[in-house]
Amino acid sequence: MTEQEAEALLNRIPRIWVPDASLLIERSGGRLPFRFIYTLYDNWELTYICYSDEPFPLVMVTKESFGLLYLPYEGIECDLDRFHGEKKILMESSLNLWLPLFRRNCWLSGCPIEATAHEKAEWMQGFSREELEAWNLKF
Numbered sequence: 001m002t003e004q005e006a007e008a009l010l011n012r013i014p015r016i017w018v019p020d021a022s023l024l025i026e027r028s029g030g031r032l033p034f035r036f037i038y039t040l041y042d043n044w045e046l047t048y049i050c051y052s053d054e055p056f057p058l059v060m061v062t063k064e065s066f067g068l069l070y071l072p073y074e075g076i077e078c079d080l081d082r083f084h085g086e087k088k089i090l091m092e093s094s095l096n097l098w099l100p101l102f103r104r105n106c107w108l109s110g111c112p113i114e115a116t117a118h119e120k121a122e123w124m125q126g127f128s129r130e131e132l133e134a135w136n137l138k139f
Contacts, residue, residue: 001057006034006050009057009109012135013038015127016108017046044098048109056111061102066091068102070111076103110135 001009013036038046040061049058059070069077076099083091104123107113115123120139124132 001050001052001055003034003052006057009048009050010034010036012131013046013048013109015131016105057109059102059106059109059111061098063094066094068095068098070102070106070113072111076106076113108135108137110137112138 017038017040033052034048034050036046036048036050040046042063044061044063044067047058047060047062051058054072056072057070058072061068066083067078071077078095078099080088080091080095103113103115104119107115107120107123108127117139120137124137
């Protein structure tokens with residue numbers, strides 16, 4: 001991902017995720033990798049890491065050492081094996097809540113998420129044709 005592509009992603013992240021709080025941008029010497037960190041509602045944290053040798057960002061949504069992770073070329077991962085009992089039930093509930101939104105927002109961010117045409121049509125609702133064309137999404 002080029003520096004220009006990372007800047008364009010930075011500009012569209014708020015439009016996709018609608019964060020209600022802060023944004024922290026970490027750069028090493030003004031060069032890639034960029035690390036964008038947003039605080040979302042209910043203390044969930046969104047992190048994008050963009051590397052110069054990868055066309056897609058690494059995306060994480062985390063809370064209390066639990067979260068969803070999008071890895072370029074590997075897809076979405078979530079590790080529930082370390083939780084047990086009520087904590088595991090709570091985390092599974094969080095996963096069920098976050099997974100659809102996470103898939104949608106990763107795809108809108110340009111990640112190659114596998115989805116049906118119907119899902120993509122739903123995900124595009126609320127965005128202008130110009131925005132979607134500028135984002136170069138694969139339909």
